[in-house]
Amino acid sequence: MDFLKKNILCKSAFSFVAIVGFTLNSINAQVPENTKPAPTNINQNGCPCIFSDNRVLFKVNAPEAKQVQVDLGQLYDMEKDSEGNWTVITKPQDPGFHYYSLVIDGFKFADPASESFFGTGRMASAIDIPEEGVDFYNIKDVPHGEIRSRVYYSKTTGTWRNINIYTPPGYDENTNKDYPILYIQHGGGEDERGWAVQGKTNFILDNLIAEGKATPMIVAIPNGNATKPGVNARGYNDEAMAVFKEELFENIIPFVEKNYRVKPGSENRALSGLSMGGGQSFFTGLRNTDMFDYVGVFSTGLFGGIGRANNSFDAELVIPGILTNPQKFNDNLKVFYISVGEQDNRIEATKTLVETFKTKGLNVEFNSFPGDHEWQVWRKSLHDFAQKIFK
């Protein structure tokens, strides 16, 4: 009988009438006037919902709570009505993807009304606000590739690990065709789901390939959080970079290039990433230009890395020759690309670094996009970088 009592939750969860799924919070089921439900909402939840000026209305039914807040970076206090419904309307938000949490009586967690995404070191809510006139990452009526999930055994970490692989449209049909490959890294607090889900890598590439703007390519989306037993790998210290390099060179690349139809050689291999992953790409890509002809560094404030002086960055120290012998890098790299959000506090240091590189004669392509340290900037960075490589 214990079993019967135990699983009330499961029983109601799988009842017959729940074909379309549940609406947990009845006040969320209606879409308030002049708003649209966020596309990241679960099922039919009307809220969070977005006004035409990108203010967002959040709603939570929690009659017993003393305090309810929304943490969107800025903390918003919600107000309670007589039925225990808490609401708040935020300031206009930037278009794009923003992680957020609910905070009830000081405890922070994911909103049941939203999809969850692995970011900020846990499964977090997010709201994805459409950007007017921007549709390069939408699903369109074009040939679609796949995101393939697969496990490999890493001798470095001593564990089975998951990797996501984008294969372009036609991969299964054109069995004699080999493809160039982009290895792309997520940020801190994220994993291999970042570029596959939040980043919309598949739709960005599907659309670019359909328009003839990108060379059909494979994109390997690994988990960059590699640790090695007994090694103190932290931040950008030498041990961390050595473990990342070992995982990439001795496990990921051999696995991917054995199991997928990848064109050989550095001219068919690109490395890029965002934030932490941009740092990994900077260090590993520029130190190994025999392996990669294309390096993309998105939103990486290199000036903040462990072992570097605060707010300064000695590129020559970590990449010998980059300032004193830039021609070697110009000869070995076809594209060295740096991008950053225009509202990211990393922008000034990034521009300074790019200026230093240019002054020394190093070829570097720089672009910036509206937005802070967030996925809309990284989607645009991938969209930009993917058009420059393998050409």
Place this chain on the structure above:
Amino acid sequence: MDFLKKNILCKSAFSFVAIVGFTLNSINAQVPENTKPAPTNINQNGCPCIFSDNRVLFKVNAPEAKQVQVDLGQLYDMEKDSEGNWTVITKPQDPGFHYYSLVIDGFKFADPASESFFGTGRMASAIDIPEEGVDFYNIKDVPHGEIRSRVYYSKTTGTWRNINIYTPPGYDENTNKDYPILYIQHGGGEDERGWAVQGKTNFILDNLIAEGKATPMIVAIPNGNATKPGVNARGYNDEAMAVFKEELFENIIPFVEKNYRVKPGSENRALSGLSMGGGQSFFTGLRNTDMFDYVGVFSTGLFGGIGRANNSFDAELVIPGILTNPQKFNDNLKVFYISVGEQDNRIEATKTLVETFKTKGLNVEFNSFPGDHEWQVWRKSLHDFAQKIFK
């Protein structure tokens, strides 16, 4: 400057030192004596953690909360210490996968210490308790297939929809080989992630294929929550079954069989599912034996469907001939399989139905497994059913 203030969360989320990810709740970082962290925990969280007798210790740091509970079907009140840490030790739990929620001051949500899974109509926490001596769904050192995620446009729902496809080891290499296919459906409150993530379909099939116990097959894992504008599809009513059939026959099967190397004909096509998906398989499979030679129905209390008398089920009414002309079904179906959990309250009605079928001369294979209405039963059902089909 608004932008800078706005994204404090994102900035800390992507800071340099967060290589391995965050531990939100510091009291969770240590694993208490005599326990093991649940494999479903995020990152290094020590709790929820499991004693050797399968009691589970939950921990939450919420100094401001008035009341904290764990909802595992049974609701457990947690106790607070002087530092605001709430803990509870549950009764011994069944091995396997259990959805759960935290409840703070009456509001139910997913535990930040756990991975989240789409179930119970939202992203829910779960704890997966290893079962001694049971390893058929573990990752082993055998050839591994892939779970491929892809979108198709449904003319029925009028939307782009995601589908997951398991392709067996060797699919990419053996380009002249075609495979039989199992279409498998999730339960109510779940979606196409259910069998791909909670169900561990890929590891179950990889292991069975490596042992020579299952014929290498493709498994299509669609989203069964299909709705059609203007149609009142609810539960098992005729409209719901018609929409499900239309989505499967006019969208999913043509898409899958066009894009993957699927052997043609009903002898190479199986349909199965759990709970709600078991009902979909029962109705759609048995009404269309020209399409499917194999039908698997897991944990479906058919006696509870809308339009049927309460606690009774007239099989002949919904599947004409099944009791009066069983030979037709015996001739057309190679395997008709029913399973249920031994602690599921559906078991008696399920056994009665199986007995009725057998009395009338219908060939039906029945099995039951320890457990309630839960994924451990469904993993075992797939493991059992997959060994019987395409042989």
